Amino acid sequence: MIPADVLHRVAAWSRTLEPRAFERARAGVQERTYPAGSEICAHGQPFDYWGGVIEGLIKLRTLSADGKEVTLAGVHAGGWFGEGSVLKGEPRRYQVVALRETRLALLDRASFLWLMEHSTAFNRFLVHQLNDRLGFFMAMVEHDRMLDTTGRVAQALAALLNPVLYPDVNHRLTITQEEVGQLAGVSRPIANRALKALDAAGILRVEYGEIDVLDPDRLRSYGHLS
DNA sequence: ACATTAAATTCGA
């Protein structure tokens, strides 16, 4: 069973749980490691877990009608994903891929449903998470077609700083430019150009294997009108 | 695609 302090650290939602609910959650969680580039869950496959990233980076992607790959979201440490499929007991509508070696905490469906049934703290968390995800997707629909590549890169990075989805993240992101490209749906050289532009604008600092975000607000609103 | 630089790893003392 996963140690209490590990769950506590990786799952912000577990911190507000009633003691009984915390123990139930702990009993329902298992840990698993996926190598870089591996598929965690294929499109259309059942995957009966709610997943949390302990360390690493994954992305959720799907194919658009014309066969192009679309990245729905990147998830890094502290983020939890897949509540939709678990709630409905449906197969995943998207593919989950590890961008680098990634350790996941997996909460089985029965425990997830038990927590919804018995813990108000858990439900409160879920409502917040779903609400924030909705905001995230609305922003994406609004911007995807309008923004230039720098804007899309800015958007992808801003998403990783969302304080509701990633409660413990600080302004320093450990991410390579290759990974930024994969999240924003651009090539690494384009990601590099975009990052240099954002650096020149004073919004962030590009470092080796890391990005130091100086101004999250401007990052989020980069390229927006008004 | 290639050249450059940073970091991680290995190896010898």
Next chain:
DNA sequence: TCGAATTTAATGT
């Protein structure tokens, strides 16, 4: 265990 040498990874153009 330290630091130099080598290899690997990330970046810049």
